[in-house]
Amino acid sequence: MSGYLSGVIAILGINVIFAYGIFVTAAAGQLNLGGAGFQAIGAYGAAILSLEFGLGIWAAIAAATVIGGLIGFLIAFPILRTRGVYMVLATFAFAQVVVGIVLNSNYLGGSMGLIMSDYIETGAIIWATLGVILFVFYLMSTPMGLAMRAVHDDEPVADLMGVNNRAVQVAAFALGGAITGLSGALYAYYFGFVEVQYFNALLSIFVLLYVLIGGTQTAWGPLVGAGFFTLIPEALRMGEDWRFLIFGVLIVAMMILRPEGIVTRDAVDRIRARLSPRARDA
């Protein structure tokens, strides 16, 4: 594999995992515009555990994932008090605070970042990505996944169907925090460097775009969205600033053509029906 290709694949993997972290909450109806904050927690968690506590690569990554999950769990309670656009902006505020704390902390390297002493190669990221994809597909195929989507569509009715909305939402936040944290830890080890400026508002916006453009209705969405968003700019690399411009145009066009995301349930069903006429009622 060429260096460039393996680099792009690694970024793709990290972005895909990151997108799944956001997807898990979005599937349950919670738009998380604080992705950068959760990813920063994973990245800095891994960095500190490795630099200060001497944890090995995999131990640090696992621990960072757990920390991400834990913080997702804890922050879910205050954030779930809000709804709709307020929630979107509360998650945004959360990310701003996380980044702000890092920025003001010398222990965490402030605005200078932390340079890792170990690094991982693309292969490790590929495995982690596959693991996360399989897990989310599995999750979305369970009644629990169905309950999450029900909460997304109509909370009061889901409640009357016996769904514990609060538990589902908190679980989604915790799970999302963990997956996002994992992406952050991988990020730290792959690039060998974490710097707080990277975890900015635009990153949160981008990852949410991956998910929304991919589509929140099926587990294919984030994969397609993150793939599209990571690879198109690479394909447009020649254009420099132009690539973001074209990218913006694509986003607008996408929303006009497929407002519910590239991958919708309808689309998946149609493709599936074509592949195997037997499973038409799936």
Add this chain to the structure above:
Amino acid sequence: QETLKLGHIVPRSGPLKGPGEPSIAAIDIAVEEINAAGGVNGKPLEIVRFDSASDPKQAALGARTLAKDEGVLAIIGPFSTGEAAVAFNVAEREKLVMMSNASSAPGLTDGKEWAWRITEDEGKQFTRLLETLEKMDIPRASAEIVYVSDERIANVVGTQLYPALLEAYGIPHGEPVAITYKSFDLAPQIAPVVQTDPDLVAVAGLPENAAKTIRELKRQGFDGRMIGSQVFSDPNILELFGDLAEGTTFMAGFHKDSSPEAAEFDARFIEATAEMGIRKLGAHHSDAQSYDAVHLFAKVMEEQGITGDPAKLEEERLAIREGLKDVTFSGVLGENLCFAGGDAELPGYVITIENGEWKLMDSHPADPCDDTAS
């Protein structure tokens, strides 16, 4: 292999685009010169570029790509301290020389074998500035420090170098005041600075930040002198600062009047950037450093008999590194320059703005290279 390939990692977007992007012109001028004169060992030089977008990770990715896919012999760049701090690790891993053309934080190449830079340390440059102030007995009873906290170099300079060096020269100063790269309203930060009525305000930040700082200082009635090391010393500050620039004193690693070659380069550079659609009032020191870096590589490659043969890539990359170890070179930066460890020893020029012009106030020669220090 028809050409000798060098990589160039350059920020073509992001905050460093302003000072960084014009280095393309500087490098192209040098390559043109060398190729017009028959290339190196009979082969023309070829530059393979990678846009870092001012992002350290992109710089690292670029390093990897250039090393693995493009098979370059060595890399010029990445540009800034922030980018170099990360990308240098890739150089170590991939085993090829990376010659940063602007990163100037102290200690960046320490303990590394493949990390080099052709810039002068901000600490040394600021020391030279303070020396000059002392020599010329410029009022310096008290100072305040303003720095940009989210640019790596400015942060290091503002929080570590300025306080230590001001103290070393017996100039009392207040707690460094942080601004952020994108702050537009500096009133809250500057109000307490002006309140103490200092003689000097030492600023660490890119040209735009310095411009904002001086504007706010003047708005609030500051009448002292703004000083700085190299971080904002771009010829374009004349326009950027406007009529508030008067009296500002800072360091530059390059001065167009230092030699006829320098003046010629400066003129050609202004033309070349204009062709790229970039308006430059003169070459930034990083541009001169980029230009000299190409000539330096050409020299080393010639000395080492580099062929660019892909089969010998590994050994030729090593040869280049070895060749750099005790090279001396001359160029637009100065005569008989050399490396101490991975860092070039360069001259420093103390510039003050007078009547809307850069005026050379003092100049400091490059330090000699001490073979024992490494």
Add this chain to the structure above:
Amino acid sequence: MLIVQQVLNGLMLGGIYVAVAVAFTLTIGILNFLNFTIPTLFMLAGMIGWSVSFYGLPFGMSEPLGWIPSLAIGILCAIVASLIVERFTYRYFKAKHGDATEHAIPLVSSLGFLLIFEYMILIAHGSDPRGFHTPFGDLNWRVAGLVISIPQVVGLIVSLAIVAGLSVLLARSKLGRALRATAEKPDTAVLMGVEVNRIVPIVFIMTGLLCGLAGALFAVNYGEVSPFMGEQVGTKAIAGMVLGGLGSVWGAVAGGLIVGLTETFSIYFFGATSAQVTIWGLLLVILLIRPKGLFGHNAIGKGKF
């Protein structure tokens, strides 16, 4: 004295946020649309104003113009841009089936436009900030040792006047009613005879005008514009809007000023980088206590069972 000066600094900074926060709250309150292009409209007015004053009109149509016509053109461009956004985002947004993330659709397209406008400017003019020059030597008013920026005071007053007018217009008029109906059920509003494609643009014109004015005042006041000025002001304005409560025009005014003061004092006491933590931390705390902001109304629900 320093404290008084800092209070003034905070209020004047907040004045810039107020106009943009009101623009945000308008589109949310009326159209239930979190329009992320608002910061770029603000930026467009400033950058295009600068460009016209520096290069003149494009294609050599004119020499560089004076600062007043330049900024007027900048504001006009912000309004036009806002209308373009309406044409390609809101108009395609048909709330077919209500669900928790439906407001995401125009939001996403507006993020697309954020990129488009920002990078158009970056391609045209690069990322460097540009100085914007007015003939005034000193735009400050110095009384009793205090420095007060005149454009900022003017900006604050203009914003407040516009806000007062708007809040009456929207609460009472037929137009306001039709707009609210359209926001909720565009398909049904059409069946009432509402010409959605005629009235919705009005909101976008107001948005463009507010942001444009704010951008122009910013240029005059700070003597500088940059492609990133929108982001800078935009995020704080969002904080202000949320603090005040979505859709509450006076809430946005209060929120914008609170953010300005918080920022100033946070910087003064704890340094530049602290503002991010204090502003957004304050926001989180307030949302914890009042999940709908200080003056927020009830959000549009789905109705009863």
Add this chain to the structure above:
Amino acid sequence: MLLEVAGLDLRYGATHAVKGVSLTVGEGEIVTVLGANGAGKSSLLKAIAGAEKPTGGTIQFNGRDITGRGASQRVRDGLVLVPEGRQIFVSLSVEENLLMGAYTRSGAEVARDAEEIFDRFPNLEARRHAPASVLSGGEQQMLAVGRALLARPKLMMLDEPSLGLSPIVVDQLFDLIAELNAQGLSILLVEQNTQMALEVASRGYVLELGALRAEGTAEELAADASLVEAYLGNAEDAA
């Protein structure tokens, strides 16, 4: 003829919801459209109102081809639809909802007409300034009908107006329909309460899977045994 629909066709992607339907409504007439769930009744009305774009056919209203006109313009022309499922604006108050019905009108009459609606539906009067979201299902239906009346249309299309109304109010509603009709308003009515629909209507159409299955006078339809079997139910069966 006030309304002349010829060969109207409507597809939603693969679903062919309305297949070449032609119908007319004369000045001052009440015409009803019947059919099972999914027959395409609502789709037909929406196409006539301009809320859906037909894929074929023409619509003439008041002697003028309106096939290409926008929905809001048709309201100005005097063609109003009371959509299925109430579709009231829950973020507006009850009164504001009513006034939205009069969007195309202005002047003092509007307020007078609104008062008249309030007189007819005291439930609405009592909740006048409350957000419409608090209304009960039937009250919302009253509001939807009242809102359409305020448009003062020439032709009112009602899609299941009796849905969720209590028997007394259904009676009142049908009285009102007859009354308005007597004042010259033409009505195109879709109803599941087929017996009452056929009582007030003079003519009717029956849709099946998007296509016209039968048409005729109300008496003819009510007497058609096969229709009774399929859609209209019969009294014994229900009792």
Add this chain to the structure above:
Amino acid sequence: MPDPILELDGVGKHFGGVVVLQDVSFHVARGARHALIGPNGAGKTTLFNVISGVFPPDEGTVKLNGRDLAGVPSRRRIAMGMARSFQNIRLMPHLSVVENVMLGQHARQGLLGQLKPVGLLPQARERRAALDLLDAFGLDAYPGQVVANLPYGIRKKIEVVRALMAEPELLLLDEPAAGLNPTETAALRDFLMEVSARGVTLLVVEHDMPFVNSLCEHVTVMNFGRLIYDGTAAGVREDEAVLEAYLGHRRKGATNAA
């Protein structure tokens, strides 16, 4: 009344100053087919909301199987044997028909059942059960479709199927026949008769009086938030207060009380 499944005792509810329910007391017998009728705005849906726990009553108690439901969160009630449908259709717009119906099973699945990858197993028991019930309602043509675009009447039926999927002892139906034509209404009635025969208690809010009369043997009538009648279906046609408030006199012989 012997062995009531649902007991309401002095239930009251107000929103701000508006009193919507006042001293509502009646029982629903186990296995009964019980109708709750009354004019628009009488408080029927509100009472359903109180019973299903959408909001608590301000006064009075609700008992299910003898157990006081005060403090029992709404989401637990479905597992205790009570399921409901909604007057204004509330299907999940992004779920397919079969998924909507499968959601009805939610309360019956334990945590382990929640984690079974049903979506990956085309023959899973959970899916079969949902499909079978849809079949029984003649909805077998629709299972894979997204519900949003289905005709009103079809969606109304899916609501009933979803509630049934919970295998409730007590089924609360809020205007199940609204939007159905007489033939379909008759079919629905026949189906509910079958459901009732299996021992499920029905409490039905409905304005379609022929439907009510042919389905229910017991009728409770409300007006202005109060009970005005609680007795047999036959008796309600003679009750003057009910005729006055609800049925109306004019057509009483014709359609309404067929």
